[in-house]
Amino acid sequence: MTRAGRRFRRVAVGALALWSLLPLIPLGIWSVAHGWRFPDILPANLTGSSWVFALSDASGVLGSFAVTAAIAGATTVAALIIGLPAARALGMHEFRGKLLVQTLILIPVIVPGIAFALGLHGVFLTLGLTNSVLGVVLVHLVPALPYMILILAGVFAAHDTDFEDQARSLGASRAQTFWHVTLPAIMPGVVVACLFTFLISWSQFLLTLMIGGGRVVTMPMLLFGFATSGRNDLTGAIALIYILPGLVILLATSRFLSGRPAALAAPGHA
Amino acid sequence: MPDRKTVLMLAPAVIVLGGLCLGGLLVAGLRSLDVQIMTGTGTLSLDAYWSVLGQPEFLQSLGFSLYVALTATFLSTLVAVWAALLLRQRFGGRGLLAFIFQLTLTLPHLIGAIGILYLLSQSGLVARLAYGVGMIDRPSEFPALVYDRFGIGIIVQYVWKEVPFITVILLAQMQTLGEDFESVARSLGASRWQSFRHVLLPMIMPGVLAASVLVFAFTFGVYEVPLILGPNTPATLPVLAYRKFTDVDLAARAEAMALAVIIAVISAVLVALYLWAARRDRWT
Amino acid sequence: MNPCIVAIAIAATFPAYLANAQTAEDVALKTMTWDQIVEKAQGGTVNMFMWGGADNINAYVSQTIGDLLATQHGITLNRVALTDTVEAVNIVLGEKEAGIDENGAVDLIWINGENFRTMKEADLAFCGYTDVLPNDGLINWDNPAIANDFGVPVEGCEVPWSRAQFAFAHDLARTPAPPMSIPDLIAWIKANPGQFTYPAPPDFNGSVFVRHVFYHVAGGTEGLLRPFDKARFDEVSTRTWALLNELEPFLWREGQTYPTTVVQMNDLFANSEVALTFNYEPAQFGIAVQNGIYPETTRSYGLADGTISNTNYTVIPFNSPNKAAAMVVQNLLLSAEAQYEKTRPEVWGAQPAIEIDRLSPDMQAQFAALPAHPSVVSAAVLGRNALPELQSDWISAIEQGWIANVGQ
Numbered sequence: 001m002t003r004a005g006r007r008f009r010r011v012a013v014g015a016l017a018l019w020s021l022l023p024l025i026p027l028g029i030w031s032v033a034h035g036w037r038f039p040d041i042l043p044a045n046l047t048g049s050s051w052v053f054a055l056s057d058a059s060g061v062l063g064s065f066a067v068t069a070a071i072a073g074a075t076t077v078a079a080l081i082i083g084l085p086a087a088r089a090l091g092m093h094e095f096r097g098k099l100l101v102q103t104l105i106l107i108p109v110i111v112p113g114i115a116f117a118l119g120l121h122g123v124f125l126t127l128g129l130t131n132s133v134l135g136v137v138l139v140h141l142v143p144a145l146p147y148m149i150l151i152l153a154g155v156f157a158a159h160d161t162d163f164e165d166q167a168r169s170l171g172a173s174r175a176q177t178f179w180h181v182t183l184p185a186i187m188p189g190v191v192v193a194c195l196f197t198f199l200i201s202w203s204q205f206l207l208t209l210m211i212g213g214g215r216v217v218t219m220p221m222l223l224f225g226f227a228t229s230g231r232n233d234l235t236g237a238i239a240l241i242y243i244l245p246g247l248v249i250l251l252a253t254s255r256f257l258s259g260r261p262a263a264l265a266a267p268g269h270a
Numbered sequence: 271m272p273d274r275k276t277v278l279m280l281a282p283a284v285i286v287l288g289g290l291c292l293g294g295l296l297v298a299g300l301r302s303l304d305v306q307i308m309t310g311t312g313t314l315s316l317d318a319y320w321s322v323l324g325q326p327e328f329l330q331s332l333g334f335s336l337y338v339a340l341t342a343t344f345l346s347t348l349v350a351v352w353a354a355l356l357l358r359q360r361f362g363g364r365g366l367l368a369f370i371f372q373l374t375l376t377l378p379h380l381i382g383a384i385g386i387l388y389l390l391s392q393s394g395l396v397a398r399l400a401y402g403v404g405m406i407d408r409p410s411e412f413p414a415l416v417y418d419r420f421g422i423g424i425i426v427q428y429v430w431k432e433v434p435f436i437t438v439i440l441l442a443q444m445q446t447l448g449e450d451f452e453s454v455a456r457s458l459g460a461s462r463w464q465s466f467r468h469v470l471l472p473m474i475m476p477g478v479l480a481a482s483v484l485v486f487a488f489t490f491g492v493y494e495v496p497l498i499l500g501p502n503t504p505a506t507l508p509v510l511a512y513r514k515f516t517d518v519d520l521a522a523r524a525e526a527m528a529l530a531v532i533i534a535v536i537s538a539v540l541v542a543l544y545l546w547a548a549r550r551d552r553w554t
Numbered sequence: 555m556n557p558c559i560v561a562i563a564i565a566a567t568f569p570a571y572l573a574n575a576q577t578a579e580d581v582a583l584k585t586m587t588w589d590q591i592v593e594k595a596q597g598g599t600v601n602m603f604m605w606g607g608a609d610n611i612n613a614y615v616s617q618t619i620g621d622l623l624a625t626q627h628g629i630t631l632n633r634v635a636l637t638d639t640v641e642a643v644n645i646v647l648g649e650k651e652a653g654i655d656e657n658g659a660v661d662l663i664w665i666n667g668e669n670f671r672t673m674k675e676a677d678l679a680f681c682g683y684t685d686v687l688p689n690d691g692l693i694n695w696d697n698p699a700i701a702n703d704f705g706v707p708v709e710g711c712e713v714p715w716s717r718a719q720f721a722f723a724h725d726l727a728r729t730p731a732p733p734m735s736i737p738d739l740i741a742w743i744k745a746n747p748g749q750f751t752y753p754a755p756p757d758f759n760g761s762v763f764v765r766h767v768f769y770h771v772a773g774g775t776e777g778l779l780r781p782f783d784k785a786r787f788d789e790v791s792t793r794t795w796a797l798l799n800e801l802e803p804f805l806w807r808e809g810q811t812y813p814t815t816v817v818q819m820n821d822l823f824a825n826s827e828v829a830l831t832f833n834y835e836p837a838q839f840g841i842a843v844q845n846g847i848y849p850e851t852t853r854s855y856g857l858a859d860g861t862i863s864n865t866n867y868t869v870i871p872f873n874s875p876n877k878a879a880a881m882v883v884q885n886l887l888l889s890a891e892a893q894y895e896k897t898r899p900e901v902w903g904a905q906p907a908i909e910i911d912r913l914s915p916d917m918q919a920q921f922a923a924l925p926a927h928p929s930v931v932s933a934a935v936l937g938r939n940a941l942p943e944l945q946s947d948w949i950s951a952i953e954q955g956w957i958a959n960v961g962q
Contacts, residue, residue: 009361016353016433017367020374023385023430026395030388035846038393038409038825039401045846058617086283095272101280108291109484112491114508115534116291118515118526119298125652131659142290149283203378206493206508213645213659214634215601220380224494225635227384229607230817230824230847236388239381246376254369326962393825409827410748410806417811417818501811502754503961516644518672520651 024243030236054237060222061238068218069245071133072201075140076148079197080190082141083148090149091156105149108142116142117210124211131215139211140201148197155189195249202245295534302527318524322532330504332532338421338506339490342428347482349429350436351474355466357437358444368441371434379431383498386427390415416499423499424506428489436481443477444470487540491533507533583877584683591686591878592627598879599630602868603642604664605758606635607817610841614902618895622886629879634660637815638756643669646678646871658873661880665712666866667704671946673869674711680870680877681711687881689888692908700865700907705779705945712867713884714907716896719856719863719936720762721836723929726851729829735858736770740797743804749829751806751813751822754961755953759816759834762862764956765944768794770859775941782947791952795959802960812961824848834864836936837903840927844900854931860939865907890917899927 030036031050033043054061090101108116120139121130129135163185167177183190205220212221219242227235272280304315322328353371357364389395397412406412416423451473455465496506505513507529514526583591600623606612612633620631636642642663649658665673673679684690693714695701700714708714724732733742743750753760769775772790777783802809806828813819816833823831824847833839842848868887870880886892890913893906910921926932944952 006361009356009359010363012356013361013363013367016356017363017370020370020430020434023382023389023427024377025385026388027381027385029395033846035849037849038827039398041395041398041402058613060616082282082286085279089272089276089279093272093276095276097272101284104284104287104292108287110487110540111291111295111534111537112487112493112508114491114493114511115298115530115537116294118294118511118530119296119301120290120294121515122301122648122652123293123297125648125654128657138290141286145283145287199376203380205378205380206512214603214636214641215632215659217634220378220494221635223380223384225606225612226609227498228637228815228817229609229612230820230842231609231845232388233846234609235384239384243377243381246378247373250369250372250376391821391825393822393827409825414807414811417813419810502814503811516638516641518640518643518647518669520647523648 024240027236027239030232031240033233033236036232050233050237053234054241059234059238060217061219061241064217064219064222065241067133067216068202068220071137071140071216071218072198074133074137075144075201076194076197078137079141079145079148080194083145083152083193084190087149087152088156091153092159092161105146109146113143113207114210117207121210130211131213133216135211136208136216136218137201139207140204143204143207144197144200147200148193151193151196152186152189155186155193159186192253195253199246199249295531298527298530298534302524302531304524318521318528321521322525322528327504327510328529331507331510334421334504335490335506335508338424338428338496339486341421342425342432342489343482343486345425346429346432346436346485347478350433350440350481351478353433353437354440354444354474357441371437374431374434375438377431379427379492380494380498382427382431383495386423386430387416387498390423390426391417417501419501419504421496421500424496427495427499428485428492432485432489436478436485439481440474440477443474447473483540483543487537491537580680580872580877583881584686586686586878588686588688591881595876595879595882596628598876599632600661600876600879600883601632601634601659602662602664602883603634603636603639603645603660605637605639606633607637607815608835608838608841610845611902611904614896618901619883619886619892622892623883626886627879627882629882631883638758639663639665639669640756643672643678646673646873647676649873650676650678655873657875658871660871661874661876662883663869663871664715664866665869666864667943668946668949670703670712670867670869671706673871674706674709678872679711680872680874681709683881684710684713687713687885687888689885689908692888692890692912694909699863699942703865703867704943704949708867712869713888714865714867715887716904716907717863717865717933718835718905719933719940720766720832720834720861721839721854721856721931721936722830722832723823723836723839723848723852723854724830725823725826725849726853727849728826728851732830732855734855736766737859739857740801743801746829747804748806748808750804751809751819751828752832753816753819754812754814755956757813757815759819759832760812761949761953761956762834763832764794764798764952765862765949766857766941767798768944768952769862769941771797778944778948779942781945782951787948787951791955791959794952795955798956798960820847834862835904836930836933837899837927840899840903840930843927843929848929850929852929854929856931856936856939858939860941861936862943863937863940864943890914894920894924897921897924899925899930903927903930905933 029043032046032048034045034047034049036043053059090098117139124130124135129138163181164177167181172180203220204218205224208216208218208221212218214221223235223238223242226238302318304313304317357368387394391397392409392412392414397406397409400406400412415426451469452465455469460468491508493508493512496509500506500509511526511529511533514522514529517523586594602615604615612635616631616633620633623629623631642660646658646660693700701708703712722732733739752763755761755764768790769778771794772778777786778790806822813822819828820831820842822828824842836854839848839852839854843850843852868884870877870884874880888908890908893908894917896902896904897906906921910918913921
């Protein structure tokens with residue numbers, strides 16, 4: 001490659017990296033600003049009061065963080081229990097109607113949340129599931145489960161059953177085989193799938209708004225509330241708290257991800 | 271029929287997704303036709319559809335939604351193919367950019383929308399920098415990039431979020447291909463462009479198509495981004511549907527349901543397109 | 555009809571048959587003594603749905619009122635934030651439609667105007683209990699501006715909370731001489747293109763701004779303060795739309811778009827994108843200065859031709875499962891201490907809905923000694939030129955007319 005080409009590449013990579021981080025910059029500045037108005041490029045007064053408020057009981061951030069984590073955790077566990085067998089069937093078996101099942105699993109990926117949530121709202125209302133954490137977990141399963149299944153089906157497609165067969169022939173029970181042979185083999189894939197299912201639930205906005213009815217205050221509900229009340233300073237601080245789990249998950253999984261970058265694409269469509 | 275065991279393995283997932291997603295669509299469909307499942311009354315009527323289709327705001331919203339989603343998808347795909355080609359080369363800083371792309375993927379849309387708002391509004395950070403270097407004297411001289419009729423802020427947010435998504439998918443796909451085909455092409459005297467256009471591009475085309483159909487479907491249906499960055503009118507279809515749903519006039523509810531069905535049908539067409547594209551193995 | 559749909563329908567309507575039991579409980583509630591109600595309210599949770607666009611108001615409700623309720627009555631106050639009050643009305647309406655007559659999600663709504671009318675007309679409000687509240691005696695029900703909510707008789711279906719009067723704000727440093735009447739404003743807008751806008755109705759504040767123009771076009775409120783009159787409306791509104799469309803090219807962004815919410819417009823004012831802003835709650839200007847959002851040189855004012863004032867209320871939905879606790883909340887909101895705290899400019903600055911001269915001399919002195927924020931026009935000055943609100947069917951017609959004739 002020519003020197004000009006290398007320089008162009010350096011500029012291009014720098015531009016892409018900066019561009020990707022750009023929206024976080026004003027959020028970070030706002031979180032420590034007081035009275036930051038046009039045309040000040042940087043705030044004249046810096047303050048930690050937004051952070052103090054965000055971390056105090058008054059803001060409701062910590063409670064909301066816990067509720068959001070509980071909902072995302074429950075969604076992940078439910079998606080794993082439901083998705084694991086389905087993923088194995090899809091990843092390792094051929095059967096009639098497979099295309100139909102695959103299509104069904106893809107529908108929630110394609111059909112926007114608002115299309116099914118409007119109808120679901122009435123049903124949940126009658127069943128007493130609106131305004132409840134349980135209802136929110138159920139509706140989060142719709143976008144979360146397909147990704148759990150798709151990622152795990154990929155894992156199972158590459159899974160070798162020879163060891164399972166051996167364990168069974170040596171007298172291990174189904175459960176023993178699963179716990180001691182299958183699970184360790186698929187563990188990295190399961191971890192990645194779970195973490196990203198968690199992130200999908202963590203990012204939900206409209207489904208929580210509709211089914212939670214404002215009563216289930218997850219982090220995006222809370223953040224939206226501050227963003228639309230004109231408090232850019234508090235919004236900045238809460239936004240940075242909100243993205244923390246994603247960052248932690250990314251750092252924690254980087255070793256699992258080396259050979260599996262596509263798995264990461266899942267939360268992109270949360 | 272698949273065997274009993276396979277059925278049992280698939281049943282929970284099929285019941286949950288079928289019940290919640292298809293069930294929700296079905297109920298919306300019935301209510302849009304004025305079949306009131308809540309009270310067991312109502313008539314089969316297309317009134318809600320005629321009413322929606324007769325409103326100028328619907329056609330505006332439909333056009334705006336399609337335009338925003340198509341533009342965002344086209345731009346995201348273009349930039350992502352370029353970024354994937356870039357990231358496929360080995361050089362210092364490549365790991366960092368890959369990491370930043372992965373970071374962007376974990377960020378919720380809401381964060382991106384608020385960040386872009388603070389960045390691109392007429393008094394936002396970019397406008398202040400423009401003022402600082404003397405390009406503008408007051409906010410109104412800065413171009414309207416948010417709350418604007420062209421949906422620029424919305425499109426920018428989508429491109430910001432979806433470029434990493436498509437790039438990561440394409441990189442994964444390229445990884446499985448290896449570099450052999452291209453080197454062969456180059457050694458046979460093909461130019462860089464020719465080897466890309468006639469060798470690599472056809473091979474990654476299914477991935478490009480699949481990713482861009484997903485991006486289109488997603489950007490067509492997202493709610494919070496146009497809510498934060500979009501103009502008051504036209505609203506995108508999901509925003510319009512939610513407004514109708516929260517209208518105290520109960521007649522507007524049937525219209526909201528009709529909009530849900532319309533949104534789903536447009537997306538369903540895309541499912542078909544997606545499956546068709548994904549099943550085409552060879553591209554020439 | 556599909557038998558399956560019929561089965562779902564029957565299952566869905568079943569709760570409707572339980573409705574009568576609930577009515578009996580409501581009746582019992584109205585005959586209880588206050589002490590019995592307070593006892594029944596113990597340990598309850600009140601889900602209070604309210605517009606959430608001002609964090610100082612949110613903090614007043616969640617912290618100040620929430621803490622008082624928890625310590626005094628063991629009641630948990632759960633504030634639920636709304637972008638628009640209509641969302642809460644819609645929830646109750648949807649529940650009624652679905653036959654949920656006793657276990658609704660909403661216990662209390664901060665409300666007035668069209669939303670109250672909707673609730674009253676659709677029988678969504680719990681009514682006829684307000685005289686049970688001990689602090690009911692502090693309310694002057696003889697004042698027509700309190701006994702009528704945008705022209706709709708309250709009739710014991712809601713409890714007043716605050717009074718408010720519309721005001722404009724400007725930055726003394728940038729706009730030393732703002733227009734002081736609607737005719738002046740119209741001339742000023744044309745002379746200062748791009749410096750003014752208003753939120754698109756049905757935004758609450760955008761809507762009341764349009765009503766000021768409507769009054770101006772009509773030449774006053776004569777003939778407007780009565781049940782909806784189609785002929786009069788058509789005549790005035792046609793000229794109102796013409797005037798607003800004539801102004802459109804001189805608005806921010808040539809009127810090609812309008813802010814969706816008053817918060818968006820406030821942000822435009824904060825960053826000098828527009829020169830004027832307005833609010834139905836002038837105390838918000840002081841709070842915005844306090845939070846560093848507006849410059850210190852912000853000042854506010856009423857109009858020589860008057861600005862519109864209203865009373866806002868809290869209402870208990872018919873299907874609230876925690877009515878006793880909600881009544882205790884309403885009573886506490888009316889108390890001298892809670893109203894005083896709410897009137898403090900650094901807390902909220904909302905004008906009290908109770909009669910100050912019915913309070914103890916000590917409380918009266920405290921109210922009299924409240925400091926004024928330099929950015930907030932005093933309620934007394936504003937009150938000299940107060941205009942009444944239209945009845946809410948006029949308002950719906952104006953909002954829909956604006957969307958069809960100006961907004962599109």
